[in-house]
Amino acid sequence: MKVLVAGASGYLGRHVTERFLSAGFNVYRYQRSNAGGVPICCEPTRVDEVGLEDFDVVxxxxxxxxxxxxxxxxxxxxxxxxxxxxxxxSPNAIKIHTSGVWLFGHATKAELHRFEHKPFESVERDVETIHQVLTRNWHVVYCPSLIYGGEDCQLRRILEEREDTAVDVALPSIGYNQYVHVADVAQFYLDLVVSHACNGKQHFIAEDKGYSPLAFAERLQEYGVITCINRYSWEKYQSKFASNAVDIEKLHLDLPISKHFSTNHKIDDYLAAWLES
Incomplete structure (x- = not known):
C-alpha cells in the first residue's frame, strides 16, 4: 500500500511516517517546491513516477x-x-486529517459526544475546514493540546526553551487537560488503516487521566522538571498573557476517547523517566 504523508518532517508527521515504514508500507512525503508551490512526492520516488489518485492512504x-x-x-x-x-x-483511499480539541473549547459533555464544535475564537475558521473534509469522507482525529514523547518531544522542548524553570498558573485552576504520547497517536493512525475497525469519521484520542493546570504544574515540580510555580489571580493572569493563553488555561474537556485508541504510554511514566535522568 502507498501512503502519502503531509507534514512528514514535523513532530507528529515524522513519527507517523516512521510507524508506517516500520509496518512495511511504501511511504512518501508530500511537500511544496519553493517555486510556485508545486506539490512533489519525494523519497524515494519522484512525482512524475507517481500518478494522481495513486495513493491508498493520505x-x-x-x-x-x-x-x-x-x-x-x-x-x-x-x-x-x-x-x-x-x-x-485513490477513489477508495483512507484519508486522515489531524485536528485539535480547541475546536471544542466551549463544548459541554453532551456536545462532545455529538462532536458539536464550540471553538475558541482563534480556530473558528477551522470548523469550516472540518465540515468540508467530513463531506469528502476523511477521518478527523482530534488530539489534545499537548502531545509528548519521542524524538524532539514538545513538552521537553517547551520547558527547555524557557529562560527560567517556573510555570505560571491562574487560580482558582478551573481547567482540565488530557495528554497523549506521540507514538500512541502514530499507532492509532496505523490501526485506522489496517483494522478498518473504527466506526464514524471523528475520533478523540488522549490518555484517560487528565490534570488541572495547577495539578499538572505540581506534577512537573514533583518530578523535578520545574523548580517553582508562579500563582496568579485571574485578573493578573489575563493582564500578563494573550487571550489565547487564557482560553487554554480555562480549557476543560473530559474527552469521550475512542474505544479503539490504546494507551501504551503514560505521562507519569515519562515524567518519572525524566526524574531518573
Whole structure:
C-alpha cells in the first residue's frame, strides 16, 4: 500500500511516517517546491513516477504555525492543502486529517459526544475546514493540546526553551487537560488503516487521566522538571498573557476517547523517566 504523508518532517508527521515504514508500507512525503508551490512526492520516488489518485492512504499532519500566520490565513492554507492532497488519493483511499480539541473549547459533555464544535475564537475558521473534509469522507482525529514523547518531544522542548524553570498558573485552576504520547497517536493512525475497525469519521484520542493546570504544574515540580510555580489571580493572569493563553488555561474537556485508541504510554511514566535522568 502507498501512503502519502503531509507534514512528514514535523513532530507528529515524522513519527507517523516512521510507524508506517516500520509496518512495511511504501511511504512518501508530500511537500511544496519553493517555486510556485508545486506539490512533489519525494523519497524515494519522484512525482512524475507517481500518478494522481495513486495513493491508498493520505494523511495530513501539517499545519501552519500560529506564530507565523493569522487564523484566517491558517484556515485558508490548510483548506487548500487538503484539496491538493485529495488529488493524490485513490477513489477508495483512507484519508486522515489531524485536528485539535480547541475546536471544542466551549463544548459541554453532551456536545462532545455529538462532536458539536464550540471553538475558541482563534480556530473558528477551522470548523469550516472540518465540515468540508467530513463531506469528502476523511477521518478527523482530534488530539489534545499537548502531545509528548519521542524524538524532539514538545513538552521537553517547551520547558527547555524557557529562560527560567517556573510555570505560571491562574487560580482558582478551573481547567482540565488530557495528554497523549506521540507514538500512541502514530499507532492509532496505523490501526485506522489496517483494522478498518473504527466506526464514524471523528475520533478523540488522549490518555484517560487528565490534570488541572495547577495539578499538572505540581506534577512537573514533583518530578523535578520545574523548580517553582508562579500563582496568579485571574485578573493578573489575563493582564500578563494573550487571550489565547487564557482560553487554554480555562480549557476543560473530559474527552469521550475512542474505544479503539490504546494507551501504551503514560505521562507519569515519562515524567518519572525524566526524574531518573
Amino acid at each position: 494523511i495530513n499532519c501539517a499545519r501552519p504555525h500560529w506564530s507565523q500566520y493569522e487564523p484566517e490565513q491558517i484556515a485558508q492554507i490548510e483548506s487548500e492543502l487538503l484539496s491538493k492532497l485529495e488529488l493524490y488519493a
